[in-house]
Amino acid sequence: MMKIKVKKKILAKNEDFAAANQKFFKKKNILCINMISSPGSGKTTILEKTAKALKNKINIAVIEGDLYTKLDAERIRATGLEAVQIETKGACHLTAEQITNSLHKFDTDNLDIIVIENIGNLVCPSDFDLGETVRVVVLSVAEGDDKCKKYPNSFAQADVLLINKTDLARYLDFNVKMVRKDVLKLNKDLKIFEISAKTTAGMEKWFKWLKKAIR
Amino acid sequence: MHEMMVAENIVETILAQVQKKSGKVTRVVISCGQINAINDEALKFAFEAIAAGTICQGAKLKIKHIPLKAVCNSCHKKFNFDLYEPQCPKCGKSDFLIGDDVPLILEEIEFEKK
Ligand SMILES: Nc1nc2c(ncn2[C@@H]2O[C@H](COP(=O)(O)OP(=O)(O)OP(=O)(O)O)[C@@H](O)[C@H]2O)c(=O)[nH]1
Numbered sequence A: 001m002m003k004i005k006v007k008k009k010i011l012a013k014n015e016d017f018a019a020a021n022q023k024f025f026k027k028k029n030i031l032c033i034n035m036i037s038s039p040g041s042g043k044t045t046i047l048e049k050t051a052k053a054l055k056n057k058i059n060i061a062v063i064e065g066d067l068y069t070k071l072d073a074e075r076i077r078a079t080g081l082e083a084v085q086i087e088t089k090g091a092c093h094l095t096a097e098q099i100t101n102s103l104h105k106f107d108t109d110n111l112d113i114i115v116i117e118n119i120g121n122l123v124c125p126s127d128f129d130l131g132e133t134v135r136v137v138v139l140s141v142a143e144g145d146d147k148c149k150k151y152p153n154s155f156a157q158a159d160v161l162l163i164n165k166t167d168l169a170r171y172l173d174f175n176v177k178m179v180r181k182d183v184l185k186l187n188k189d190l191k192i193f194e195i196s197a198k199t200t201a202g203m204e205k206w207f208k209w210l211k212k213a214i215r
Numbered sequence B: 001m002h003e004m005m006v007a008e009n010i011v012e013t014i015l016a017q018v019q020k021k022s023g024k025v026t027r028v029v030i031s032c033g034q035i036n037a038i039n040d041e042a043l044k045f046a047f048e049a050i051a052a053g054t055i056c057q058g059a060k061l062k063i064k065h066i067p068l069k070a071v072c073n074s075c076h077k078k079f080n081f082d083l084y085e086p087q088c089p090k091c092g093k094s095d096f097l098i099g100d101d102v103p104l105i106l107e108e109i110e111f112e113k114k
């Protein structure tokens, strides 16, 4: 029997693609956002409303990740933005390589922001760096206020938290104060916005943050 | 779920190491940090499935969890950071400095020559 010391990163291949993507975004001066959440938290709706509000001021394109279907990309295109759909055929996360392969489908010369809507899944995508500039996690009040305790990984690695569907908060026992306290314990630099993508309440601050981030 | 892909990457990395040798891998040791979404059971299950039919078939997978060091800003206690209990074990405050988390690493393998 012989022991072989290997000492190699297991996700090295993903990291190589992520590093290449990051370099590309830097060179093109593009802000890349990796958006992570449970299914149905409102990612696509947030993007639709963001597109509507900023369409003539900022050039945004979207990469949509879904297990199956092209529905989300169609919703984004209906707002006038360019969108590419990645269907993972069952895989629970996007990989940096899939992003690399999608980038050439856009005219990236005039883009300010590329948003990647990751697969609806609060756990798996957090281990796969896509080379993004910032990571945004969406938590909707309908999911309950204990999610950052139960699924801390995604929250610990995010830059921004969007607490969505606040229009429903009064029907649900969602304690926003507690969530703020809990996530800041995990991640004290996290930027938090409370929004309703349905009514657009609170979204102005998110738009402002985006405008500032691309400068 | 994504453990499947992690298992694939483990087997690929091993195969690249022992390319020209004949024999079989009997034990695989990997290490991971705290801020990842690896479930031990799921990874072992996935590894067993992916290893089948390769020289890794039947190999034991050992997963080492490397603690994440933290220092309390209030009472200066050093402790291992727990994602599920993010507070200082001594004073209970949640103001601390967290060290760097380690990535998934294939540490070593045990190989039996034919
Ligand atoms: N009441 C309310 N409903 C919302 C809000 N935002 C989204 N929704 C609804 O929530 C449902 C899911 O929204 P989507 O935008 O498709 O969610 P998603 O995160 O993109 O979903 P997946 O891509 O399937 O993971 C839709 O019926 C939306 O209309 C909100 O702020 N308030």
Ligand SMILES: [Mg+2]
Pocket: A043, A044, A045, A072, A117
């Ligand atoms: Mg969607």
Ligand SMILES: [Zn+2]
Pocket: B072, B073, B074, B075, B076, B077, B088, B089, B090, B091, B092, B093
């Ligand atoms: Zn302390």
